[in-house]
Amino acid sequence: MALDLLKLRYFSKIAEFGSFTRAAHELGVAQPALSLHMRSLEEQLSVQLLTRTPRGVVVTEAGTTLLAHTQAILKALDQAEAATKEQAKNPSGDVSLGVLASIAPLIALPVLKICEERFPKIRLTISEGDSQTLRAAIETKAHDLAVNLGEVARPTASPLFDEMLYAVGPAGHFAEDGSSISISQALELSLILPTRRHGIRILLEREALILGKTINIAREIEGLASTKAAIGAGFGFTVLGRGAVFEDARRGALSVRPLAGKGFTRRLVLDSPVDHPQTKAVLEVRNILLEVVLRLGEQGNWSCVAPKQA
Template sequence: MALDLLKLRYFSKIAEFGSFTRAAHELGVAQPALSLHMRSLEEQLSVQLLTRTPRGVVVTEAGTTLLAHTQAILKAIDQAEAATKEQAKNPTGDVSLGVLASIAPLIAVPILKICEARFPKIRLKISEGDSQTLRASIETKAHDLAVNLGEVARATAFPLFDEMLYAVGPAGHFSKGESPISISQTLELPLILPTRRHGIRILLEREALILAKEINLVREIEGLSSTKAAIRAGFGFTVLGRGAIFEDFVKGDLSALPLAGKGFTRRLVLDSPVDHPQTKAVIEVRNILLGVVRDLGEQGNWSCIQAEQK
């Protein structure tokens, strides 16, 4: 039979005070009940642990052996409790966050700053990736969290927002205040697009099929930075979410027009592995991310429609 932790605590306190009366007062336990617990403990171990004397209670040789182990056990339990409470208050550990490359420039730095300020013991790693890579990283549990496209992520992923899509061209090509551009006009632009595994490419090919048009594809480039560099150099146009070109648009490095009509948005979601309990650190990073997304939307840092929460 396993030793009763409560009885060990009582035994330790009696040994500390050398008195049943003082120990009972300290513990808030009736003295007869305390005596009963000690008698039960001695019967369980088949040894005498305490000896009553006119001057108080004395620990026997066997009791001294048990007391040494008891004190070590109680200390370890107290340390475990303190460490658990500290973890809840100041979570520690590694958290891996994957972010769609086009969104990362907007949300990565705010998330890092807030996490560092609030939870300096969390080691947060942020990795950029395309939608398919992020989906794979969630399935293999390489990432704890991932901001990804809704149509690529798991169906159970948490919706974040719907981001408007823009036709993007060299600086000065599109004028500020100009009317949105139709999808038909967009397909006629000399387009620089990623390969067919990317969400925007899939959307444009679907629209081209509906309109019985061909995409005027002039270049295939993998990578957001390279695509934008090619546009600035005059090689063509592309279609991106607002988050991907917001800073470039503000600086005047690129020009952009929103796509006209309904449905030309992309839903960003927060995905996480299944059957993989989240640590306190992961939960806190998740909360920070949700706050950053909400604040950026409210501040007008992108044009987005808050997704309906499920």
């Protein structure tokens, strides 16, 4: 039969004070009840642990042996409690966050900065990737969290925001009058696009099929930075989410026009592995991510109410 932890605590306190009366007062337990617990413990072990004397209570030889183990057990429990509370207050550990490459420049730095300020013991790794790579990393549990396209992520992923899509061209090509461009016009541009596994490429091919048109693909380039460099050098145009080109357009490095009509947005979601309990560190990173998404939404980068914090 396992030893009762409560009885061991009572025993340790009696040994510490050398008195049932003082121990009972310290523990807030009636002395008769304390005596009953000790009698039960002695019966369970079939040994005498305490001897009453005119001067108080003396621990027997058997009691001394039990006391040494009891003190070690109670110390370990106290340390475990303290460590658990510290972890809840100051979580630590590794967290892997995957972010769609086209929005990583907007999201990654503020998330990393806030995390380091609030939770310096969390080791956060942020990885950029395309939608299919992020989905695979979630399925294999390589990432704890991933910001991905809604149509690629798991159906149970939580919606984060809707981002407008823009036709993107070299600096000065599009007039800065706020006007939009139709999807039909965008398909006629000399487009620089990623391969068919990418979300925007899939969307454009679907729209081309609906309109009975052919996409004018001038070049295929994998990688956001290389695509924007090619556009800046005059090799063609592309279609990207607002977050990927907002800063370039503001600086005048590229020119943009929103795609006209309903539905030319893409939904970004927060995905995480199934059957994989999230640690306190992961939950805190998730909350920081939602905070950043909401703030960027308020600044006009996208529109969608993020899910509630954990």
